[in-house]
Amino acid sequence: xxxxxxxxxxxxxxxxxxxxxxxxxxxxxxxxxxxxxxxxxxxxxxxxxxxxxxxxxxxxxxxxxxxxxxxxxxxxxxxxxxxxxxxxxxxxxxxxxxxxxxxxxxxxxxxxxxxxxxxxxxxxxxxxxxxxxxxxxxxxxxxxxxxxxxxx
Amino acid sequence: xxxxxxxxxxxxxxxxxxxxxxxxxxxxxxxxxxxxxxxxxxxxxxxxxxxxxxxxxxxxxxxxxxxxxxxxxxxxxxxxxxxxxxxxxxxxxxxxxxxxxxxxxxxxxxxxxxxxxxxxxxxxxxxxxxxxxxxxxxxxxxxxxxxxxxxx
DNA sequence: TTCTAAATCGTAATGATTCTGTTTCATTGT
DNA sequence: ACAATGAAACAGAATCATTACGATTTAGAA
Numbered sequence: 001x002x003x004x005x006x007x008x009x010x011x012x013x014x015x016x017x018x019x020x021x022x023x024x025x026x027x028x029x030x031x032x033x034x035x036x037x038x039x040x041x042x043x044x045x046x047x048x049x050x051x052x053x054x055x056x057x058x059x060x061x062x063x064x065x066x067x068x069x070x071x072x073x074x075x076x077x078x079x080x081x082x083x084x085x086x087x088x089x090x091x092x093x094x095x096x097x098x099x100x101x102x103x104x105x106x107x108x109x110x111x112x113x114x115x116x117x118x119x120x121x122x123x124x125x126x127x128x129x130x131x132x133x134x135x136x137x138x139x140x141x142x143x144x145x146x147x148x149x150x151x152x
Numbered sequence: 153x154x155x156x157x158x159x160x161x162x163x164x165x166x167x168x169x170x171x172x173x174x175x176x177x178x179x180x181x182x183x184x185x186x187x188x189x190x191x192x193x194x195x196x197x198x199x200x201x202x203x204x205x206x207x208x209x210x211x212x213x214x215x216x217x218x219x220x221x222x223x224x225x226x227x228x229x230x231x232x233x234x235x236x237x238x239x240x241x242x243x244x245x246x247x248x249x250x251x252x253x254x255x256x257x258x259x260x261x262x263x264x265x266x267x268x269x270x271x272x273x274x275x276x277x278x279x280x281x282x283x284x285x286x287x288x289x290x291x292x293x294x295x296x297x298x299x300x301x302x303x304x
Numbered sequence: 305t306t307c308t309a310a311a312t313c314g315t316a317a318t319g320a321t322t323c324t325g326t327t328t329c330a331t332t333g334t
Numbered sequence: 335a336c337a338a339t340g341a342a343a344c345a346g347a348a349t350c351a352t353t354a355c356g357a358t359t360t361a362g363a364a
Contacts, residue, residue, distance in 0.1 A: 016330050016341060037320080048343095055343055057321065073225050076352095078320085093271050102271060108260035108278055118285035119245050119254060126260055126278045133270035168310060168361050189351080204313060209352065211311095228321095230351085 001083045003029045006068045013066060023047055024059055025068070025082075034072060034079035034099035072127065074099070095132035097140045104128065153235045155181045158220045165218060175199055176211055177220070177234070186224060186231035186251035224279065226251070247284035249292045256280065 006025045011017065027043045028035075037056050044051045060080055063069040070083045072094070079099060084092075092101040108126055115121050158177045163169065179195045180187075189208050196203045212232055215221040222235045224246070231251060236244075244253040260278055267273050 018330075018342065020343075050344070052344060052346085053321075054323085054345085058342080093268070093273070095271075096274065102268075106260070106263065108258070108263075109280070111258065111260075111263075115282075116245070116254075119247075119282055120288060121245070121280055121282040122248065123281040124279065125281075127276065128261070128273055129275040129277075130267075130271055130273040136272060170311065170361075172312080202313070204315085205352075206314085206354085207312060 001029075001068060001085050005085075006063070006082070009066050009068060015062070020044070020048060020051065020055060021059060024056070025063075028063075028069060028080070028082040032082065033101065034074060034081045034094060036077055036079055040080070074129075091126040091128075093128040093130065095135055096129050097131055097135040100132050100134075102132070153181075153220060153237050157237075158215070158234070161218050161220060167214070172196070172200060172203065172207060173211060176208070177215075180215075180221060180232070180234040184234065185253065186226060186233045186246060188229055188231055192232070226281075243278040243280075245280040245282065247287055248281050249283055249287040252284050252286075254284070 003022075003025055006029075007017070007022060010021065015021075024040065024044060027040060031039075031043075037053065037060065040060075041051065041053055041056050044056065060069060060071075064071055064080075067083060069080050071078060071080050073079070074094065074096065081099070081101070084101070084103070086103055088105070089107055091104040091107060093104060094101050104126070109121070109124055155174075155177050158181075159169070159174060162173065167173075176192065176196060179192060183191075189205065189212065192212075193203065193205055193208050196208065212221060212223075216223055216232075219235060221232050223230060223232050225231070226246065226248065233251070233253070236253070236255070238255055240257070241259055243256040243259060245256060246253050256278070261273070261276055
């Protein structure tokens with residue numbers, strides 16, 4: 001998903017253009033990895049110091065609804081990223097340190113034959129977690145997700 | 153995982169036996185599906201009216217650490233269940249209405265050849281969501297997870 | 305039975321997310 | 335360009351799940 005495509009979607013659906021929305025989309029695009037609402041707020045506040053969480057959440061909610069962003073939970077925290085542009089259905093490897101992702105083209109559901117007996121499938125999640133080369137090389141590993149959110 | 157096995161693990165690791173712990177384990181075992189901490193508190197309070205959330209979370213944390221319970225997030229809420237007893241690694245289909253699970257023996261990672269270039273895998277998640285036959289037959293669908301936690 | 309550390313209680317703190325009332329602003333029609 | 339309209343944003347409070355803390359109780363060992 002490019003910035004332009006995202007803005008186009010908003011316009012097509014009749015949502016208003018605002019500088020905040022465009023900026024938020026640009027930040028998501030630039031980050032290109034899973035980040036928290038707080039991360040986004042802090043980046044937004046460099047430009048709009050008065051910006052409130054409300055605006056972040058409201059827009060993330062809208063963007064998610066419109067398929068502009070993806071959401072997942074890592075180490076007990078919700079994280080968001082610009083939905084990636086690969087048109088085909090696919091999955092991701094996610095770096096637990098920096099949140100960057102890498103595509104996995106195969107989908108395990110393809111290996112199953114439709115709905116199993118007595119269960120109607122509506123959705124699924126396949127995510128592989130670990131460390132990306134950049135984080136390994138940089139010796140990172142204790143910073144970002146390290147204080148592993150309490151297990152419960 | 154049976155109640156006895158769970159209690160044995162606690163004893164082996166030197167944790168104290170308490171009626172509350174045993175009761176919590178028995179409830180988890182009886183439920184045999186993903187439930188919220190609140191669900192557990194309410195069931196526990198039928199027996200121990202004074203029981204606090206602290207006790208629920210502290211024990212769930214401990215149990216999770218010891219591999220007695222599994223945790224996942226459905227519709228924005230953390231849910232817990234007694235870890236199932238299948239000894240081999242496997243995954244689950246999860247009913248979005250009642251939280252019951254069904255095993256999937258295959259693991260998509262088996263289809264991959266070790267770590268991909270430049271990514272060190274530490275963990276993964278594969279879950280299939282939908283509706284179980286019992287919930288379909290009972291015409292459920294609007295109750296349990298229906299007020300879909302806001303998308304964001 | 306006594307002692308000690310662990311477990312629990314009671315309650316407060318935290319932190320993320322959501323909501324409400326008011327104000328500002330983008331868009332549309334004049 | 336200007337005013338009207340409704341959406342978006344603001345400010346701050348409310349809510350909810352989760353975690354933390356000091357005091358008390360209890361399990362298990364001596």
